[in-house]
Amino acid sequence: MSAMTMSGEFGLEKPASRNISSQPVAEIAAEPAKETKMEKTATLPAVEPGTPFAEKLANFGRAVLPPVLGMVVLIGIWYIATMKGGSIPGPIQTWDAASVLFADPFYRNGPNDQGIGWNVLSSLQRVGIGFGFAALVGIPLGFILGRSAFLSAMINPIISLLRPVSPLAWLPIGLLVFKKADPAATYTIFICSIWPMIMNTAQGVQRVPQDYLNVARVLALSEWKVVTKILFPAVLPYMLTGIRLSIGTAWLVIVAAEMLTGGVGIGFWVWDEWNNLKVEHIIIAIFVIGIVGLILEQALILLAKKLTKESA
Amino acid sequence: MEKFVQVQRVGQTFDTKKGKFVALRDIDLTIKQGEFIALIGHSGCGKSTLLNLIAGLTKPTTGVLLLEDREIAGPGPERAVVFQNHSLLPWLTCFENVYLAVERVFGDKEGKAKLKERTAAAINLVGLDHASAKYPNEISGGMKQRVGIARALSMQPKVLLMDEPFGALDALTRAKLQDELMRICEATKATTVMVTHDVDEAVLLSDRIVMMTNGPAATIGEILEVDLPRPRDRLTLAHNPAYIDYRAAVLEFLYEKQAHVEKVAA
Numbered sequence: 001m002s003a004m005t006m007s008g009e010f011g012l013e014k015p016a017s018r019n020i021s022s023q024p025v026a027e028i029a030a031e032p033a034k035e036t037k038m039e040k041t042a043t044l045p046a047v048e049p050g051t052p053f054a055e056k057l058a059n060f061g062r063a064v065l066p067p068v069l070g071m072v073v074l075i076g077i078w079y080i081a082t083m084k085g086g087s088i089p090g091p092i093q094t095w096d097a098a099s100v101l102f103a104d105p106f107y108r109n110g111p112n113d114q115g116i117g118w119n120v121l122s123s124l125q126r127v128g129i130g131f132g133f134a135a136l137v138g139i140p141l142g143f144i145l146g147r148s149a150f151l152s153a154m155i156n157p158i159i160s161l162l163r164p165v166s167p168l169a170w171l172p173i174g175l176l177v178f179k180k181a182d183p184a185a186t187y188t189i190f191i192c193s194i195w196p197m198i199m200n201t202a203q204g205v206q207r208v209p210q211d212y213l214n215v216a217r218v219l220a221l222s223e224w225k226v227v228t229k230i231l232f233p234a235v236l237p238y239m240l241t242g243i244r245l246s247i248g249t250a251w252l253v254i255v256a257a258e259m260l261t262g263g264v265g266i267g268f269w270v271w272d273e274w275n276n277l278k279v280e281h282i283i284i285a286i287f288v289i290g291i292v293g294l295i296l297e298q299a300l301i302l303l304a305k306k307l308t309k310e311s312a
Numbered sequence: 313m314e315k316f317v318q319v320q321r322v323g324q325t326f327d328t329k330k331g332k333f334v335a336l337r338d339i340d341l342t343i344k345q346g347e348f349i350a351l352i353g354h355s356g357c358g359k360s361t362l363l364n365l366i367a368g369l370t371k372p373t374t375g376v377l378l379l380e381d382r383e384i385a386g387p388g389p390e391r392a393v394v395f396q397n398h399s400l401l402p403w404l405t406c407f408e409n410v411y412l413a414v415e416r417v418f419g420d421k422e423g424k425a426k427l428k429e430r431t432a433a434a435i436n437l438v439g440l441d442h443a444s445a446k447y448p449n450e451i452s453g454g455m456k457q458r459v460g461i462a463r464a465l466s467m468q469p470k471v472l473l474m475d476e477p478f479g480a481l482d483a484l485t486r487a488k489l490q491d492e493l494m495r496i497c498e499a500t501k502a503t504t505v506m507v508t509h510d511v512d513e514a515v516l517l518s519d520r521i522v523m524m525t526n527g528p529a530a531t532i533g534e535i536l537e538v539d540l541p542r543p544r545d546r547l548t549l550a551h552n553p554a555y556i557d558y559r560a561a562v563l564e565f566l567y568e569k570q571a572h573v574e575k576v577a578a
Contacts, residue, residue: 211399214369217387219416219467229412233403 089280097280111264112272116284119269120292123258126182126265127250130189134246138197139239143231145198146205159195167192167253171260181261188257193246200245204238205231240304247300251293266292313380316503317343317366317471322375324361334529335361339375341522341532343471346501350514352562353524353533354570359507360396360475362524366505367393367473379470389417392464394474398456400448406459407444410434410466417467434466435459437496454485461493465500472497474506478513487546490516498543511566515558516546523565534565 075091082090089097105117145152167188174184208231216226258267266289273281324336335358343349351359364370365377368387377384379391387393392413400409411431418427435444438458443451448459457477464472477493478486490513497504497517508514514521521536538558540549549555 209399211395211397212401214387214393214395215399215401217369218367218389218391218393219413220386220388221412221416225412225416229404230401233401 087279089283094280094283097278098284101281101284114264116266116269116288119264119266120288122263123254123265123267124292126186126258127189127247127254130186131193131246131250133186134190134193134197135243138194138242138246139201142198142201142239142242143205143235146202146235152202159198163195163199167249168256168260171257175261181263185254185257185261185263185265189250189254192253193250196245196249197239197242200238200242201235204235207238208234237304237308240300240307244297244300244304247296248293251289251296255289313345315342315378316345316347316380317341317505318378318381319362319366320376320378322362322365322372322377324358324365324370325373335527336365336531337529338531341535343503343505345503347503348497348517348519349505350518350521351505351507351524352509352511352514352521352566353530354526354566355509357524357527358530359524363393363473363475363505363507366471367391369393389413389467390470392467392469392472394457394460394464394472394477396475396477396479398448398453398460400456400459400463402448405445405447406435406440406451406462407431409448409459410463413463414466430466434462437465437499438462438492452485454481454489457481457489458492461489461496465496465502470503472502472504474504476507476509479509486510486513491546493517494542494544511559511562514562515540515555516544516549521558521562523562523570526570533570536561536565 079091082088101116105115107115108118145155170191171184171188174187175181178184178187212230212234216230221229254265255267255270258265259271262268262271266285270282270285273279273285319339319341322336322339323334326333326335339362341349351362353359361370365372366384368377368384368391384391400406401412404412411427414427414430414434418430422430432441432444435441438461440455440458440462443455443459448456451459457480461474461477464474478489481489494517496502506513506517515538518538521538522532523534523536524530525533536558540552540555540558
């Protein structure tokens with residue numbers, strides 16, 4: 001747009017063309033713009049204050065009815081499929097098991113028998129720590145790669161090589177280095193969270209419109225002002241996209257990692273219940289993992305909305 | 313000062329994928345202090361390139377540019393630019409956008425209260441007191457461009473550089489802003505260089521119109537001295553024979569001597 005025509009006319013270097021490696025970025029770096037679209041479909045239609053009650057109710061119904069219907073159909077299919085018995089428990093059995101399970105989610109009977117609450121929390125803790133380190137390393141690295149064509153050309157092939165590797169392939173290395181299961185799992189999370197963070201931040205930095213940078217040059221702003229007043233706000237939406245993708249992947253990976261490492265955690269719990277042949281619990285775990293993932297995602301979308309609203 | 317800005321034997325060559333591209337050659341121009349200059353020409357004739365050279369955003373391949381006998385080595389707040397696309401930072405309010413510039417230029421000499429006063433004065437100058445606390449996406453295109461002008465003027469630049477500042481606006485808003493710009497330039501005695509492709513705008517606002525030949529390898533074709541008394545009024549000028557002659561002279565240059573060849577611009 002404006003940056004394009006300007007740089008085109010002036011013959012300046014186009015920052016957008018200096019892409020980290022066009023293919024993978026397009027794949028994993030979702031545009032922040034798409035995010036807002038998703039938000040809009042996710043939130044209820046705005047109800048004007050002062051509309052009659054009946055209309056409000058109708059609006060509410062229109063928003064709530066389809067998802068509720070979807071859940072009812074899902075559970076219905078599940079019910080019909082398991083009606084004749086077999087190894088998969090039906091919704092009613094699962095509900096009964098869940099009410100027992102959630103009556104006391106925070107009990108502790110030794111290291112291998114703890115309530116589901118503790119398991120979820122320890123998984124979240126691993127994700128939090130691994131992700132935190134990934135953010136500490138990945139965001140500054142993304143800034144550096146975004147600013148320096150040389151470094152990005154140097155590091156990009158390495159990133160392209162390592163990014164498609166399943167994070168679980170790193171687990172043995174983690175076990176070898178840390179000699180313990182817990183930090184190895186956290187380290188796996190670190191590995192899988194860092195790529196989206198680096199790539200989205202770098203892409204955001206490269207896409208800072210040339211116009212803004214020209215403003216900075218004409219005003220001769222200090223490097224600190226350039227970073228705080230121009231680069232950081234401009235990159236923030238991209239960074240938040242990176243964070244959202246990272247957390248999503250981390251939550252996917254932690255289940256698998258914990259199945260392999262054991263200890264306390266929702267992944268381990270699933271495996272343990274499989275060994276105990278408590279299939280209802282596995283189904284409950286699937287729901288719990290899904291709901292926690294959904295909450296994480298929605299919380300980050302909400303955060304992104306709030307932050308970009310403040311800054312945009 | 314007679315020789316406020318001097319452009320001496322300036323040429324600009326860009327390295328492109330297809331090899332060297334000569335954008336400008338042999339540009340010689342001297343601008344007096346307080347003068348209003350319009351750069352006019354067909355698109356692709358390098359008028360924005362010349363403006364960028366004066367701004368210091370790009371460096372000339374050959375020749376030299378001087379401001380008050382000192383070489384222009386890079387961009388700086390003494391040569392404020394009003395960008396084609398307003399270029400306001402969307403995460404700052406109008407006030408904060410202007411304040412960023414004011415703080416940069418006067419921050420080490422003056423206190424916060426004085427800086428805020430300057431900012432408010434600049435916003436007042438373009439008549440936007442009511443929109444001061446708004447974000448750029450909450451105001452119209454014309455208002456954004458006015459904030460851009462306020463930001464540039466707030467720095468009290470030696471030279472005000474404008475790159476098609478009103479190009480993206482509708483005709484009525486454009487006329488209003490041209491009148492405002494004339495009033496401001498009269499009041500501040502700012503030395504101004506404006507890139508435009510609007511013949512009426514050039515004649516109405518300028519002391520001299522610099523007409524550029526078609527690119528590539530564009531240069532100054534003719535310079536037209538516009539000797540109309542100020543303050544100027546667009547309605548009375550519309551029937552002024554001198555105004556009509558100036559207008560015809562620019563049109564003649566653009567559409568006869570430099571009749572546009574589409575292939576060149578593409």
